[in-house]
Amino acid sequence: MRKLLKNSIVCHGIGVFGTLLLLHVVTGFRANLPITVINSFWLVSCAYVATSVTIPKITNYLLVDRKYYILPVLASIYAAAMAFILLFRVEYSREILIYAFSIHLFWMYFSAVYRKENAKLNLSAINNFDVDNLDSRHARIHLSLLREPLSMSEIKDGLVVDLHNKLTPEQEKFVADCSINNIPVFHSESIREMIEGKVKTSHLSENAIGSLVPNPVYHNVKRAWESALIILSFPITLPIMAITALLIKLENPGPAMFIQERVGQGGKTFRIYKFRSMTVKKAGAEDKFATEEQARVTKVGKFIRKVRIDELPQFFNVLKGEMSLIGPRPEQESFVKQFEKEIPFYGYRHMVKPGITGWAQTVQGYADDTDSTREKLAHDLYYIKHLSFWLDMNIVLKTIKTMMTGFGAK
Incomplete structure (x- = not known):
């Protein structure tokens, strides 16, 4: 059965x-x-x-x-x-x-x-890459090395091989035979990306940079469905925004809105809208990560950050075409200049419009230094490489979970 x-x-x-x-x-x-x-x-x-x-x-x-x-x-x-x-x-x-x-x-x-859909995927590997470096301890995957002589009868769910590394003539023939006999053949880097949900930035040239160019057809479709979704949500979100603005003004003097220059698609700057969640910043103060500004967070600000209400004004950034609902989070220009010097390929995250929520935000959480930003970039490039409607829907569901748990809020 x-x-x-x-x-x-x-x-x-x-x-x-x-x-x-x-x-x-x-x-x-x-x-x-x-x-x-x-x-x-x-x-x-x-x-x-x-x-x-x-x-x-x-x-x-x-x-x-x-x-x-x-x-x-x-x-x-x-x-x-x-x-x-x-x-x-x-x-x-x-x-x-x-x-x-x-x-x-x-x-x-x-x-x-x-049906045991949570059973492990049993994969076999040819020993032409560092198998130990591939996290095969993942709950959904089991990876084992094929022994010589290579035999297709030992393969269950698929073959893993580094398609960019050298193979012996016997191994090349074996890979071809597997393909001919409808045995799935996976590039080792693709399996690693699937497990970790990120692109290995230290060897980005191996990931075919051309694959990071977003699909122009879906880019237009994405703009259409995101705009429609925002407009349809206004009967709910506009009253929430009005109440939030009132509470901010009542708790702490200053504007309800926080407007700041951020870097968007193509490296162009734009003015991002957010509800103010901190006390008013002193003129001329240097830019800091949110983790370094916790003392300035207000009571209302702490709540609206946790449930992401502070991001709602960015709906208007999306309607203006400056942002998307889903994409890499936009960063301040001073930090962008710093990270472009410290992190290779950092500029590639600007190939798409920045988003209100994104893959890195829901998988990794908040980044507050160069090392965590490097990890965040790996997730952002994974999103750009695999950009599609279904990945966006995956992120929407993850975002709902994030709003309920407060994961990554600062």
Whole structure:
């Protein structure tokens, strides 16, 4: 049974069929179903299919446990279904949607555990790279060296090899034979990136710098969907911004807004908007990391930083085209000049628009010195290299978790 359920089509086919069968039981197997029930059947079927397609794409960038993404993705898709219902005035059954959501949630969690989607990926490696330097202790991967003579029968889930390093004629033929026989062949650096979620900046030339050029088509699509999402959120976010501005003014004298020059795409500077979370800075004071300014943080400021409300005014930076919702965080010009001298390839993070939230921010947290900024750059370049809608959605879900836990707040 487990082997049968490992086939995604079979597993999700059972999920859709089982959901519709149980909903028929709930409705009493009536011959003539009302239009509200029929519409709801179509909606929940589409929601299930959309969820089963979306989760693997969102979790494709790291060897993560997919079951942790089931609830947020399923809830988001059902929310989109409700928006569709309200927008087009579709007749529906609230009871059917509630039952279906519960059944979908149960089946997806059960199938994820039963199919052991959190089992390790068993990879075999050719000894032409430093295998010990690759963190094979990751919870989702097991890496073992192939012994001579090389045999395809020993390979389970794929072969790992440094495609940029020398191979013997026998090894070259073996790699080619694996490809011909549909055995996945992974470049060792790709596996390392997938495990760590970052690009190795010390050997950036090996990562094909051309791959860091963002897709121009998605760049325009990204601008469109981010702007639409911001505008649709205004009925909620604008009142929050108004209340926040009032609380800031009541607690501490000075402007509610904090405006500062930051470096954006192409190294061009722009004025970033934030809610002021500290006491007013003295004129002529030098730029410091936020960790060095904790004494100036106000009570309101501490709260709005933790839940990221202080970043909401940057929605207007996004609408102006200066920023994106998702991208590398913009840095002050003085720090950029410093890091460009100290960190190789630092300027490559300016190939895309800076973001309100980003991959580095949700994976690593806050950077407050040169070493942590070097690590942050590795995550930023990973984001640029793999920039896509699905990676952006992964970051959106991580950001929600970050807002709830306060991870990386300073």
